[in-house]
Amino acid sequence: MTLPDIFDLARLVVGDVLIGIGGLAALVGALGLVRLPDFYTRAHASGVTDTAGAIGILVGLAVLSPDILTAVKLLIVLIVALFASPASCHALARAAFRSGLRPSLHEDRPPPAVPGE
Template sequence: MSAADLFDLARDALGGGLLLAGALAALVGAFGLLRLPEFYTRAHAAGITDTAGALGVLLGLAVLSPDLLIALKLLVVLVVVLFASPTSCHALARAAFRSGVRPALDGDRPPPAQPGE
């Protein structure tokens, strides 16, 4: 096995691992969107999922890309996503707060039932 073959094998393994990590982050975030109780926790899950999932997938695609120009374009898209995703999530949460959607705080929930009550 030559050095070029080893390099290609390492590149494929790294790219595949990054793609898998990005897909796993997106899957965990999708479960978070379904299971979390209120708007702000769901918005947090969506923002993290969008950023982490895109990071893994786009980095994996950049590593696996056959051309340097394609990899650079993918990295530019990644930089745009890394700035736009948290900004849009913050804007959405701020708009919801200003329109009257309040977060559920610990003081808003009734205390758990005590034994014997």
Template sequence: MIFDLDIIRELISALFLFMGSFLCISGGVGILRFPDFYTRMHAVGVTDTLAAAMILIGLMLQNPDGLVVIKLSLILLMTLFINPTASHALAKAAFHNGLMPLIEKNKKNNSLPDKKQESEKG
């Protein structure tokens, strides 16, 4: 019975690792394919959140006892808390130094310019 559980655990772990690798590679392709800086940032967001979480959970299932799990969840928590801060700092620095994002074509005619002025006013 215990042997069976171990096999199931290994399988679930492999599944998580596979999903994590797939999401990682998707993010890596996204950072090359997307057209400008701000959209690339979303691709990096994929690898920073769900891909990292999947791989770390897969590793947790590989060795589910002792301090290893706690350390892995610590890494996971740190990744989840630190990366949005770094992304926001990066986006803010880029925006304040005047890097403008690409905007979709039909969007700019109606609502965007007003919004832009509002944000500059505030």
């Protein structure tokens, strides 16, 4: 094997591993949406794992991209996703709280509908 062949093989392995890690993070986030008890824990799990999944998948795709222009475009999409995903998760949680949805504090009793109850 020549040096360029070894470099291409390493690039393929690194890209595939990053995409796998990103896919696994997205899968854990999907499981968190199903298994967690209330809206706020679900929002937190999906926001964190959505960002981690986007990092893994987009960086892996950038490593595997055939040219530098495609890699730069993927990294720009990643930068936008890194700002948009946490901001949208925060906006959803804030809107839910302002509309009266309170976090579940104990599993044996429902959360109060109005603060201070």
